[in-house]
Amino acid sequence: MSDGSLRLSVNGREVVLDGVPSDERLLDTLRWRLGLRGTKEGCRTGGCGACTVLVDRQSTLSCLALAHELAGRSVTTIEGIDVDPLGRTVRSAFERTGALQCGYCTPGFVMALTGLLAERERASSFDELLEDLGGNLCRCTGYAAIVRAAALARQERP
Amino acid sequence: MSVAPPRPDAALKAAGRAVFATDLELPGMLWGALVLAPVAHGRIRSVDLAGARALEGVVAVGHADLARLTGGLSGDAERPAFPRDAVTYRHQPVAAVAAPTLERARAAARAVTVAVDELEALASLESIFPDWPGSEAGRSPHVAAHVRARKGDVEAAFREAELVVRETYRTASVHQVALEPHACVADVRDDRWTVHTSTQSPFGVREDTASILGVPESSIVVDGTWVGGGFGGKGASLLEPYALLLSREARRPVRLALTYREEFLLGRTTLPSVVRLETAVRSGQISARRVRLLLDVGTSLPGRDFATGYSIGFLLGPYRTPAFEVEGYAVRTNKPPFGPHRAPFAPQCAFAVESHLEEVAHRLGVDPLAFKSDHLWREGDSTPFGQRVLPFGLGEALGRARETAARWTREAPPGHGVGVGVGFWSTGTGAGGEARLRLSPTDLTIVQGEREIGSGSVIVGLAAVAERRSGLPRERIRVAYEDTAHAPFDSGVFGSRTVGALGRAVDEALVTLLGRLAERVGGAGPPTLAVENDEIVVRVGSTERPIAELLTDAEREAGGLEAEGKHYGRGGTIDESLVLDGTFYAYTDFTGAAHVAEVAVDPETGTVRLVRYAAFHDVGTVVDAASARAQVEGGVAMGIGTALTEEAIWSDDARLENAGLVDYRIPTLGEVPPLEVTFVSGHAGAGPFGAKGLGEPPIIPVPAAIASAVRAAGGGHVTELPLTPERVARAVKPH
Structure with a gap:
């Protein structure tokens, strides 16, 4: 299931994660792998905006974004605001x-x-x-x- | 621009540092999932957990495990944690599992085999009583509770009336939609059953959980987290019993959270109703009313009496009624239990009675607002049920609303309409609570058992009461939370009662504390607190002493001087001789609001757009202006949803068809118009300094005000909530 290691920049820090399944949402990566639980889980269907983060300074719904799709991009959460x-x-x-x-x-x-x-x-x-x-x-x-x-x-x- | 002082939780929440139940992670924690019934109604043949238990690290519990896990005590026979024989609503939990990952927990839930013989589901009021109100509901086995009351010679009044208006209204099922789904983490060790949970009532969850599981209350500790919105949906236990059973079985902490879809499917909320209203008029005055209510209560057990007996008074409205007959049926269907939703069922009642009396006035050819104003209760009047009306500012609120409505009507362009809605409420100051205060040389701490649910009633409201009583500035007052093992008892943050009832307990404790200080200081006059050179001092008349000098060694050791306060309110009484069946309820205070809405209606599409809105509220005494305003702003927005878009749609086989925020639409930022908020004062309530509750009242008049405005805009007389474009367009051109 996992697609090798995943590199992300989160709040200005480079992180490398192993064993992230290819279908894992960025929301879950942030909350449960990185412990950044200021990003809230609401509807998980893109309907409420509670999980909004910035990807390269653009507002993004982390419940719809796949973590692997954001490899190499720069993610900012409320903890890094x-x-x-x-x-x-x-x-x-x-x-x-x-x-x-x-x-x-x-x-x-x-x-x-x-x-x-x-x-x-x-x-x-x-x-x-x-x-x-x-x-x-x-x-x-x-x-x-x-x-x-x-x-x-x-x-x-x- | 001017900026109000921030709430004490503003910095924490704006930075995303408030820890909600969904954010908790304890060492060794397992993830839980519920096994949900696949049908709405059926006989259970078996629930086989073997498939789940075969997965590594999985624990599973079902009905057969209850006695083993709870020590053989018997739980609540009416509300078992898991059903043994029969499924009574779709997605009813029939078993629960926990695993090291959420993914595996879900796989385990799918591996549980549930064998059910499906039975026909009772899906709607219309399918059970197709001809109602043309026929009687009578003694149907589907009626879970029945209430009936009458006063005066109703038949004669209708016989001799110069005008009789008979109408039927229908209202939809609406959901609370707190953005935080239900979640908890249970941690059972030895005989201590601890659960960290998002709740409006830690002590209520303790009581429910003890009852459902058959575990003594003294063994259960409920620890509240920040609550991401409640609106009534988090007032009773939901997930806690399952999480506790799983933790007991696994001997590890277990997290259980609903997905948002499940939040809709399992939520306890307002279900549909059909309301029949009949009014007799003689000499231009209401001479009699008949009210009949069919209310869907789902599989409700706890709510069945209250839902009908309390609501029906709101269908008479706050109007003088010489003779009446009311009858309400709580109808059992195969839906989840009816539960409270901000001012439970009152916005729907206000919509029906306000629209109906407006129709009566139109047929009489009189101004609806003058007609309502003439009939409105004034302080000292008697309610239809014979209760004396306590100080009541709704007349003044309606007077102010009429002035605004008249001005807006003059200014409104073609296609716009201006309407007024009235909402009456009694806030729950009868439910009891206790608080403990501790005064140190530098701070006053209010120790109590409620977590802040968002309204500010706990962390702002209680502090505001203490500030007002003592004179101590707000920044020296800390509202501290303790779990149920340590906090003094309180009923919960619901029923708009926090400031009114728990606030009274805080006030009483503070009066006791100030009295003790005054004795130590001597001197005459009411004692007050102040800050001098960074230290708290007490002033009695011209005498001033630092608290530090007044404490005994033991008090200093304990962190300060303590005092306790309690408030167990009493409601009024009704004339019980009017009651023929069931239970009716007295009001603890009399509050309400009159709202003005301006809308633009597209007669072709039936689309309604809100242009502006004004709210006039009787809140007795405003204890914190910013929070009071915020309550009205939020309540009006929620009411706009009830009025225009929100409708949980149930299929013919009792399946919720729009279980999600995309299909169930709550108001978005652009759909809430500019809002003017005004408080009328001088009509003291039962709370501290004459305060009345404000959590619920702001939602109540909204659907009525919007329906009235839609009618004024030429959108027709709509008798069904919500006012969807289809219904409005149909009312414009009735076929």
Whole structure:
């Protein structure tokens, strides 16, 4: 089942993993092989966004991505978010606006918003940004506080 | 931009460092999986675990193992961990397995052979009572509970009425959709049955688990983790008994978690209903109401009385009703048990009664909101069941909502409609709780047994109560959690009761503690706490003393001065002479909200888009403004789902057809409109400083408000939830 060893860069650190099955999802590699459980397991079908990570600074659903497909790529999880000044700004915006309740979707939102801000020009509209956050679900906040966090992060982005 | 002070858990959660039950890993831990029944209804011939046990490192448990694992004690006969004879819902757990990897656990679950003779499944209310409400449900064997009450001469009122309106409403099955699936890790050693779990009620799980397994409560320790959303779905035990049995068998810790698909399949939540409402009007006033309810309760045992007896009052609504007859049937089907879902079944009740009274007003040719306002209970009135109405701000909330609705209606472009919904609720301040406080020279610690489920009611609400009572700034107040072996008892974080009931226990403990300090200081006046030179001081009148100087050696040794508080509330009473069958319930307080929705409706497609929304809430006293606002924002969004998109679809053979977040659609960011939140004050509740609960009320008026707005926009009078495009389009052009 396994396809030899897998090399990944995770949060700036090179990791080499043996015995990773070819069908293993990145989500499981991160959570159970590397112990990075800030990335949350939600629906596992790409429908909730709780497992969002960055792959080469692009927002990616780790429940749908196969670990082996990402060999050699650079993965950032919530545990490594502060290394990126933009990521730190976004995380801090969620914290300061209290844009969370149960907190289960929060790491996914922080990663998704970081990825979206990284790929967009400063001039692109706030409404478009919010539209692109539509793949991340939150059941507690009604999104109002998340919109406030997104506005703050966009305003303060480095 | 202005920024509210962050919640105490904000840094931890934003950094992904909060450890949820799904994140736990104990040394030597095995992975568990459930063996689920392949049919919705059937007679079990055998459950053969040999295939699973043949796999390396696998343990398996089924019905035959229960006595051996629990020491021969008998469990709850009504709620056995595993069924012995009959499967009563599809995906009911019939055995459980654990293995060194999740993959092998799943393989082991597949290797269990379940032989069942399939029987016909009772799938829906319509299949059991096809002609209802044209026929009576009567004494059918499918009726699990029956309630009936009446007051006054209902027949005469209907005979003499100038207008009678009769309507039938239907509501859908909705799921809580907490993003964190159920999960726990059990760790049984000797006679100590420990389970780390995501729960709204550690003590409730202890009690349930003890009952189901037949193990003494004193042997079970429930340790709550952070809860990734509850909404009622994590109030009772679900996985814990299975994980504990597996751990007992394996002599190792066992993790058991649901996949999200299983979360839908096994979840205990709101099931469908059919509601028949009849109203008689004389001299422009309601003279009598008849309410009949068919409520699907699945295989529910614990919820069967409450679901009908409590809900039916909400179908009368918070309106003066001189004569009434109510009758409710809890109908057994082959679905998972009915369970609580944020303000259980109240949004559905409010949708039916509010839409119905709006229809009555339209037929009378009067303004629906004036009609409702005229009939609304005021403080000191009597409810239809004869309970005196306690301080109640819903009239004021409705008045404010009417002003907003009038303004929005003037401003609305063609194709838009503005509607108002009213929601009444009584918060669960009757359920008891206890807290222990410890005051050191530098901190005040609140020791209690609830984990934060997200609303902030525990870590923000309890601290806010202590701040308000003592004057001590929030950053010096710590809300500490202990497991069931160490914490004082509490009923659970449900029923909007945390601030109202557990908060009262905290307040009582603090009053006791401050009283002891005042005795030591002497002087006259109410004692308060403050911080001077980084140390906590107590002030009584003009006297001020540091806490450090007031502690005995023993107290210093124990970490501070301790005090305990308890709150076991009492509800009101109803006129029992009105009750003909079953149980009806009194309210502990009177709260509610009036919501205003503006929608745009496409009459061709029936698509409804929310434009803006305003919520006016009676919460008695706001103890923490940011959390209160956040509760309303979240509750309204959840209600939008109930109103527009959420519907668990059950097939004719009781199979859930949309068990996943792609097919069962909850609101996304773009679907929740801008929201104004207003609190009306001055109508004190039973909680500390007159607070009322706020976890549940915000969801209640939402479907009613949106249905009213859809009608105002020309979308027709829809009598079924959710208001899907198909139903709205059909109501626009009835055939």
